Amino acid sequence: MPNALNLALKAEMRPGAGLLIPGAANALAARVIEEAGFRAFLVTGAGIANTFLGVPDVGLVSVTELAEHVAAMRDAVNLPMIADGDTGFGNAVNVGRTVRLLERAGANAMQLEDQTFPKKCGHFEGKDVIPRDEMVQKIKAAVDARQDQDFQILARTDARAVEGMQAALDRANAYREAGADMLFVEAPRSLEELAAIPKGAPGVHICNMVIGGKTPLLPAAELGAMGYAGVVYANAALQASLLAMQQVLGHIHRNGSIAGVEDRIMMFEDRQRMVRHDHYKALEKRYTLRDG
Incomplete structure (x- = not known):
């Protein structure tokens, strides 16, 4: 049976669409994204590292931790989801397992x-990239591992910072x-480089703001053009x-009160609506045993 969200993402991701895709670090952020009306979102690896572990984006999140976050977000929202699989957590064989884990967890x-x-x-300094041919094999492994052919593989290259823009375009063409x-x-560094990417490597491109x-x-709109x-x-x-969080908590620490920053706080009722409290109250009522 076709996966409706896989198909929806494929339909949205067309050259020139300029679809806005915010990132979510957890299920609550995914709920906010859905409520705001976005049509797709990215599970951000950097965001998971920052919020879950309190560390920078330097490869410390494990594949099972990532899959658990993806599964939680899938339970929370009904939006097409792109999961950040980093480097695939190993070689081409590991990539295959990563694809299967994330697809099974609910990524599209x-x-x-x-x-x-x-x-x-x-956007850090000091990056390095693997040989282009090695990445080609990892992409082939990812394509082979997916269960649904509509589950998409998004190939990212960081070669602009290491080998220059032309090498990055050459890699993008090889990955396609x-x-x-x-x-x-x-991480293109100018308007000219941004404009050159879709022309120099025709295909379905995303860019990261x-x-x-x-x-x-x-x-x-300009990026779509x-x-x-x-x-x-x-x-x-x-x-x-x-x-x-920094501003509100700093204010409370300095003043001993929330007074003065109430407008930066979501009210209790709105917070409960965001996490669908009424839905769970209805479930509790439905399954509560009653005498007689």
């Missing part, structure tokens, strides 16, 4: 990148030929919530 696509292990955030459904050239990162921040299918804000929600 998996991002696979060509960094060496341990990987680093795409190896079977990747979508492409992602990470990192607040404070190396890539110029452009509106989705360049040919991008998806525009990812992988950690905008995380950065916004982190700043709000």
